[in-house]
Amino acid sequence: MTDIHGRPATELSDEELEEQGAQAHATRNWVFLHGSAEQFARHTTRMLELEREYLRSHPKRTWQGSGGAGGDRTVTADAWRETVLGIIEQLTMMLKRPDPHHDGLPDTADPVRAFLRRIADGGGRLHKLEAHQAAREVGLDRASVADLYKAHPPLISTEGHDRVLTEAGRAHLTADPA
Template structure:
């Protein structure tokens, strides 16, 4: 794990609404500059706090300067929207739609794999390795972040992981913040 950047400490002691314009811009720049490190190396709690603070800073910046960003000058679809004139729920709806549109646009550019996930060499063995990790975990469950990391370590493609949840009957299920192996998942291991 690499060391945290020196500027990682994005101050969260002073509410964003009480910062000067210069402080708001500085802390916003710090938050964005350290985002990658927190995402890759931070704890779940650090990531949660960082996300909350970054959003607080962005919302305050948008409240003060609605016309300086794409949100205040028209969305990704070109519609002229002034978020400063919308209530909070309308802002959330608008930003969510805009974000979803941007994500779909990016995903459309991703080349499709030559093989379906089930046809990827060793995918079945990797799926069994993931199920074995769950079976060995206390109560047969992993925290969702640990589950994601475990699948990445094993090299199981995300679509193949999703297939374990969609199997009939499911081999893995969600349980709040956790992902858990099912009796069918354990039976699959015993039959392997």
């Protein structure tokens, strides 16, 4: 069985290297939006490994190896500096994320109530990606979220890209949990 990182890029055929590189780029957006921190880190590491090996094996096929980086090394260095600073900022933001168990966020003993509370705290609506993350953070699986839309009456609804707390959802939050 292959480990979670796959075969080392240096052992891949040209075809495998191209296929895995294309797949890494194709899945990047999903991992960025929905993956865990560990998945994102693993994906980034693997993608960079594949890119390094491709550049080593085929330097003339990319702007880095073909001289397409531009004649002004200062401009290129500044662009890379901005990239690295962006990565540092992203990592810093990840470290500042609140801990739902220690920073006063709702108790996740009742994930439905905690999820509805997150929507209520967002002004009664969350963008679908924020709602997806909130559901995951409180331990609410996709089927359970779907049930909130199908309840009679529904506890949440959709309005474009937003997930909206309904009157029934507000009532559920104010009802005695016992």
